[in-house]
Every structure is written in C-alpha cells, then in structure tokens.
Amino acid sequence: MPTPSPTDDLHFFQETVSHLSGSLELADSMVSVFNHLGNHFPLEGISLHQYSQGLNALKLLFLxxxxxxDYVETLVDLTPREGALMLHFEQAGDVILERKISRGGGAAKHAQALGHLLPVEPRAYLVGILTSGNETVGHLCFIGKEEDCFTEEHERKIRLLLTPFALAMSNMLRFQRVLAFQERLNEEKRGLERALEQLRDNRIVGGLGGLGSVMEVVRRLEGREVPVLILGETGTGKELIADEVQRISPRRNAPFVKVNCGAIPEGLMDGELFGYEKGAFTGATRSRPGFFEQAHGGTLFLDEVGELTPQVQVRLLRVLQNGVVERLGGKESISVDVRIIAATHRNLEAMMKQGAFREDLYYRLYVFPVMVPPLRERKQDLEALAYHFIEKIRRRLKLPQSPSLSPRSVDALMHYAWPGNVRELENLVERAMTLWPGGPLHLDRLLPRESELYQETPENLSALERLVEEKVAACFETQMPGAQIRETKSAASGQPLQTLDEATRKCIEAALSHCRGKVHGPTGAAAVLGINPSTLRNKMAKLQIRADAWKQ
Structure with missing residues (x-):
C-alpha cells in the first residue's frame, strides 16, 4: 500500500472540514459529510453517542x-463490565476498531437500538472518542457495510478527523441547546403576554351583580389547592372564573398553563399534553415538554375537558393519580406537581351514562364544582357588560371616545335571550363599534329578528308581570298554608293586610330557604315557584333579596 503524502492528507482534512462546517443545521451538515466520507470509507452509517457514567448507559443522539x-435519542443500558470498558476508552481518547460484532457487548446493543433504522447485519465498527479540552463530547461511530471492512488506513484517517469533529459536534450540540432554550423562552414570553393582556382587559363584570353568588363560592377557594370543575354554557366566561381561582390560589405566582382541549386535533392531543421526544414521530425534530411539564409547580387549566377522547382520558387519569407523565417516544417517568382547573359546557353526568366520559376521571375533577349561570339569568349585568366591551374595543380600534348606548338598545338587550351568552354580546358590540357612524350606539338594530330568541317584549311585559304576581301569590299560599286565613283574621281585628310585595318576599324567601339559596336548575327556587329563573332574579333584585343569605 503506497504511503499517503502530506498533501493528500491535507486535502482530505480540508474537504472534510469544509463539508462539516457548511451549515449550522446539524442534519444538513452531517448528510454532506456522509456523502464526502463515503468516498474514503466503506460506510453504511455514521452515528454519534455519549456515555453516561451515572446511568451506565449509551445515549444515542443521531444516525x-x-x-x-434521523434523531435517535434513546438509552442503551450497559453491564458494569461494558460500562468500565467505555470509561477506559474515553480516558484513552483513541480509536476503537471492532472488525465484527459479537453477540454480546456494547456494539451489539448499539446495533439493536438502531435496528428500526438500519438492519442488524454482520458489520464492522470504527469508533473515535471525541474530546474538547478535558470534556468528552461523544463517540463518533463509523458503521461499516460488512464485517472486517475497515483497515489500518481507515483508522489513520479517522484519527485525522477527531479534532475537527469534536469541535464541530460540540458547537452544533451547544447551538441546538441554545435554540431549544430560546424557543422555550419565547413560549414563556408569549404566555406571560397573554396572561398580562387578560389581567388588563378581562376583569369580572357582574361580580357584585348577577355573578355575586358565583363569586362568593369562588372566594371560598382562597388559599386552597383543591381541583375545580367549572360548569356552564359556552360563552358564559368560564375562563375568567378560572383566572380568578388562580389569582387567589397559593400558586398564583407559579405557571398557569391554559389548554383548550376542543381546539387540539385528536392525533396531537397526547403529544401536546404529555410531551414527546425527538424522533417519536415524523417531524419531531426536537424534544418538547408537554403542558403538564410546563405547568409543573403551578396550575393547568383544561378548558372543554369534555372533548377529550377516551384514550386521552385514561392517560390523564393516570397522571392525576400518580403525578407522573411519560413523553411519547420516551421511557422515563417525569414527576409533575400540577393543580387542575377544568371547565366544560357539556353534561358530564349524561356522558358517563353513555360511556363517553370515564366515571373515575369525573370524580377526580368534580371535587369543587362552580356553576356559571347563562347571561339570560343575569340580565342585571347586561348594561355594565355592554359598556365594558365598548371601552375595551374602543381602545383596540384606537377610537377617540366611547359612544353611549341608545335607550332602545338597553331595552332590546334586556328582552333578548342571548343563546351565545357573553361571547355573543361581545361580538355584537364589536360589530356595532366597527360600523359606528357616531352618536349613540344602536345595538338593537343588529340583534336577530327571530321571535323565539326573545323572552319578553314591551307589548306583553305588563301582562307577564301580572301573571307572575298571581303565580307568586298562589305559591305563597302553597308554601305557607293558613297564611291567608291568618291575614284575614288580622284584618278583622284591625291589623293591616300584607302588601303584595311583602307576600311575594315571604314566598321567595321560603323557596330560597327550601332550596338552600339555589335559584336555577331542576332543584332551584325558580322551579319550585314555577317561574322562569330570570323572572325570579328580577323580582329578587327589585325586592333586594340576596340568594347567598340562604345558602347553607
């Protein structure tokens, strides 16, 4: 074999370095290097791995x-003897040549770990230890096409490459870590910006009005970390309630991660919630922590939790029970400490009966339920909400001033049924503000005309009031038997009769006492009295009756 000239070695070295440094993208650079080195070595593959003395395992990085x-990122466990050999090779910092792979040993385990990418066949291995200063960067492994295919000349040539490879791999791996760290910082920054925007714009309007009883329930959670399940129709402001629960939580200064379960495609749900490792699926070019890991030490808000598939429900239940997650494509169990706030517009009890929602998961979430009433049952907040959205949208549209609502608009808002709840009102105000020509804002002109969307109209309001008075008076006699007789006797003895308002007050209070302060729902006071919950709330507001005074 002719002795290579220094000129040939220099040319080989320069060309390899040129390919190695041609791109900051590790994948592009290594494919270019492989194509070049294929002219000098009988190569089937090139891999990079590192030895972890603490784990006594090889960590495969790429092939x-x-x-x-391909990113590989998997661990290959070694025996104590194999680990000692690896440590010896690293300390020697030289080249290892295995002319053929024996059945046992680290090389055989390495080949098995890459078996899904490279067929396990009789091959030779040529491994160079890459060092930078006193640090071992990794092991550069040339995988041969067949047994005994590497020669002394190949050993000599790989030694020429150890220093530039060590420098390049060290820089590239550091660059990849910097990119991953920068992306994580960007994600955190975007999350903080969203949270700041919510704190700035999304105060709870109606906390002292129609949502007063709900806010009293929420305030009982101050300083506590129990799981919370927020129930209510779509668009009622469940996320705002979750924000308030977090604000008074002991974890208020810890991460608060929000997830809309209904907005994530089914195939991506596992990866988003629990994370994934590089190479777990096509396109997974880097490891990514899931929402549970991102919320570690803080709170995870699972909005629309009723949309989770049965498979994801199983994994979610396991995390809630054991406090550990396992990333897709990973083998390591990662401990997480997360408080759960969940929300849904669905009837989870009905879903359980249909087999669409797990009963054990339901009771894990249903520890402290919070019911958010629909907008049609808290109409005393309508005007304040409308003006809140007017000011919010004025700032966004950069308008010089906020318009006032026309009188007909306020009246129309009160009689509309609001099937889309608070979100529908906000969209209506935004549409009106976008079209606003000046003067009062006429929301009434943009409301739908379908008659079934209106609960009460100005024409039949007085008749409805009379009907309600009759129902309440009749109910008063039912709830408090003998009252009419007692009042008649009182009148005969010269005592004045009760006014209708007084009788109505006593009837409503009796119903609230019986229902423990609950207004709406099948077991609420409105159902007992046989009237619409919104009508009962209007009567309570008129008579200054607070439902929370009767809660037990």
Missing part, C-alpha cells in the same frame, strides 16, 4: 445514512 438524517 446518518445516505441522504438521510
């Missing part, structure tokens, strides 16, 4: 083949 680069 390059002709025209293809």
């Amino acid at each position: 390059v083949r002709e025209g293809r680069f």
Whole structure:
C-alpha cells in the first residue's frame, strides 16, 4: 500500500472540514459529510453517542445514512463490565476498531437500538472518542457495510478527523441547546403576554351583580389547592372564573398553563399534553415538554375537558393519580406537581351514562364544582357588560371616545335571550363599534329578528308581570298554608293586610330557604315557584333579596 503524502492528507482534512462546517443545521451538515466520507470509507452509517457514567448507559443522539438524517435519542443500558470498558476508552481518547460484532457487548446493543433504522447485519465498527479540552463530547461511530471492512488506513484517517469533529459536534450540540432554550423562552414570553393582556382587559363584570353568588363560592377557594370543575354554557366566561381561582390560589405566582382541549386535533392531543421526544414521530425534530411539564409547580387549566377522547382520558387519569407523565417516544417517568382547573359546557353526568366520559376521571375533577349561570339569568349585568366591551374595543380600534348606548338598545338587550351568552354580546358590540357612524350606539338594530330568541317584549311585559304576581301569590299560599286565613283574621281585628310585595318576599324567601339559596336548575327556587329563573332574579333584585343569605 503506497504511503499517503502530506498533501493528500491535507486535502482530505480540508474537504472534510469544509463539508462539516457548511451549515449550522446539524442534519444538513452531517448528510454532506456522509456523502464526502463515503468516498474514503466503506460506510453504511455514521452515528454519534455519549456515555453516561451515572446511568451506565449509551445515549444515542443521531444516525446518518445516505441522504438521510434521523434523531435517535434513546438509552442503551450497559453491564458494569461494558460500562468500565467505555470509561477506559474515553480516558484513552483513541480509536476503537471492532472488525465484527459479537453477540454480546456494547456494539451489539448499539446495533439493536438502531435496528428500526438500519438492519442488524454482520458489520464492522470504527469508533473515535471525541474530546474538547478535558470534556468528552461523544463517540463518533463509523458503521461499516460488512464485517472486517475497515483497515489500518481507515483508522489513520479517522484519527485525522477527531479534532475537527469534536469541535464541530460540540458547537452544533451547544447551538441546538441554545435554540431549544430560546424557543422555550419565547413560549414563556408569549404566555406571560397573554396572561398580562387578560389581567388588563378581562376583569369580572357582574361580580357584585348577577355573578355575586358565583363569586362568593369562588372566594371560598382562597388559599386552597383543591381541583375545580367549572360548569356552564359556552360563552358564559368560564375562563375568567378560572383566572380568578388562580389569582387567589397559593400558586398564583407559579405557571398557569391554559389548554383548550376542543381546539387540539385528536392525533396531537397526547403529544401536546404529555410531551414527546425527538424522533417519536415524523417531524419531531426536537424534544418538547408537554403542558403538564410546563405547568409543573403551578396550575393547568383544561378548558372543554369534555372533548377529550377516551384514550386521552385514561392517560390523564393516570397522571392525576400518580403525578407522573411519560413523553411519547420516551421511557422515563417525569414527576409533575400540577393543580387542575377544568371547565366544560357539556353534561358530564349524561356522558358517563353513555360511556363517553370515564366515571373515575369525573370524580377526580368534580371535587369543587362552580356553576356559571347563562347571561339570560343575569340580565342585571347586561348594561355594565355592554359598556365594558365598548371601552375595551374602543381602545383596540384606537377610537377617540366611547359612544353611549341608545335607550332602545338597553331595552332590546334586556328582552333578548342571548343563546351565545357573553361571547355573543361581545361580538355584537364589536360589530356595532366597527360600523359606528357616531352618536349613540344602536345595538338593537343588529340583534336577530327571530321571535323565539326573545323572552319578553314591551307589548306583553305588563301582562307577564301580572301573571307572575298571581303565580307568586298562589305559591305563597302553597308554601305557607293558613297564611291567608291568618291575614284575614288580622284584618278583622284591625291589623293591616300584607302588601303584595311583602307576600311575594315571604314566598321567595321560603323557596330560597327550601332550596338552600339555589335559584336555577331542576332543584332551584325558580322551579319550585314555577317561574322562569330570570323572572325570579328580577323580582329578587327589585325586592333586594340576596340568594347567598340562604345558602347553607
């Protein structure tokens, strides 16, 4: 074999370095290097791995083949003897040549770990230890096409490459870590900006009005960390309630991660919630922590939790029970400490009966339920909400001033049924503000005309009031038997009769006492009295009756 000239070695070295440094993208650089080195070595693949003394395992980082680069990132466990050999090779900092792979040993385990990418066949291995200063960067592994295919000349040539490879791999791996860290910082920054925007714009309007009883329930959670399940129709402001629960939580200064379960495609749900490792699926070019890991030490808000598939429900239940997650494509169990706030517009009890929602998961979430009433049952907040949205949208549209509502608009808002709740009102105000020509804001002109969307109209309001008075008076006699006789006797003895308002007050209070302060729902006071919950709330507001005074 002719002795290579220094000129040939220099040319080989320069060309390899040129390919190695041609791109900051590790994949592009290594594919280019593989194509070049294929002219000098009988290569089937090139891999890079590191030895972890603490785990006594090889950590495989990537595999390059002709025209293809794959992140591997998997662990290969070693025996104590194999680990001692690896440590000895690292300390020697030289080249290891295995002319053929024996059945046992680290090389055989390495080949098995790459078996899904490279067929396990009789091959030779040529491994160079890459060092930078006193630090071992990794092991550069040339995988041969067959047994005994590497020669002394190949050993000599790989030694020429150890220093530039060590420098390049060290820089590239550091660059990849910097990119991953920067992306994580960007994600956190975007999350903080969203949270700040919500704190600035999304105060709870109606906390002293129609939502007063709800806010009293929420205030009982101050300083506590129990799981919370927020129930209510779509668009009622469940996320705002979750924000308030977090604000008074012991974890208020810890991460608060929000997830809309209904907005994530079914195939991506596992990866988003629990994270994934590089190479777990096509396109997974880096490891990514899931929402549970991002919320570690803080709170995870699972909005629309009723949309989770049965498979994801099983994994979610396991995390809630054991406090650990396992990333897709990973083998390591990661401990997480997360408080759960969940919300849904669905009837989870009905879903349980249909087999669409797990009973054990339901009771894990249903520890402290909070019911958010629909807008049609808290109409005393309508005007304040409308003006809140007017000011919010004025700032966004950069208008010089906020318009006032026309009198007909206020009246129309009160008689509309609001099937879309608070979100529908906000959209209506935004549409009106976008079209606003000046003067009072006429929301009434943009409301739908379908008659079934209106609960009460100015024409039949007085008749409805009379009907309500009759129902309440009749109910008063039912709830408090003998009252009419006692009042008649009182009148005969010269005592004045009760006014209708007084009788109505006593009837409503009796119903609230019986229902423990609950207004709406099948077991609420409105159902007992046989009237619409919104009508009962209007009567209570008129008579200054507070439902929370009767809660037990």
